[in-house]
Amino acid sequence: MRIGELSERTDTPRRLLRYYEEQGLIVSERCTNGYRSYSEATVDRVLQVRGLLDAGLPTRIIKQILPCLDKPRAIHFPDATPEMIATLERERDRMTARIDCLARNRDAVADYLDAVISLRDSGAGGSSSDLGGQGELRERIDERS
Template sequence: MRIGELSRRTAVSERSLRYYEKQGLLAAERTPGGHREYPEKAVDRVVHIQELFAAGLCSAKIVELLPCMRDKDGGPSASATPWLVEELSVERARIDGMVEELLRARDVLDEVISAASGRVEA
């Protein structure tokens, strides 16, 4: 499929797809006319990339992790290793810390809102 179709199917801009290719996250063949041609599995790959970016991982870390991730059929990648588990555990712990910080911030806001609401009603 061409870059425009991949963009439509994944809701990721063509510019982002070109960036992914430049970073080594995504690969495309070239037609004789120089157009990018992506395999069907690129859709799942882009979805994985988006999920990992949303989790706060940088492109360099994603490049390391993508080859180890499960394929669409659910089977583990041939290169899945204990290293992957270790790396993902570190990232999960980082995300857990961020969640805890956000929950504390929400609690502070709730206290301020409650205090402010009490003043307004009084």
């Protein structure tokens, strides 16, 4: 498939597809005219890349973890140098930290929404003040990195 179709199917500007390729996140072949040609699998790859980018990982890191993600999860581990392993372990832990932070805060937002919605549905209209209501709000302390 050419870049236009890939762009549509992934909802990603062509500009960015070329950029991702330049950063080594996706690959393409070239037709006899210079057009880029992508395999079907690139669609998922692009979606994956964009998800990670959106989750705050820089292209540099994404590029490093991509080899872990290759489709048939074959047993072709590259050289797997100790530094490479250390890097992956570090990134795995950073991802875990991100997940925890996001989850905590998402839960807080969700709780807030649940409370405000049940409040609204049960009649009470106004804004601030009032203590000693019937809706119990559990504590939620967050910190992190």
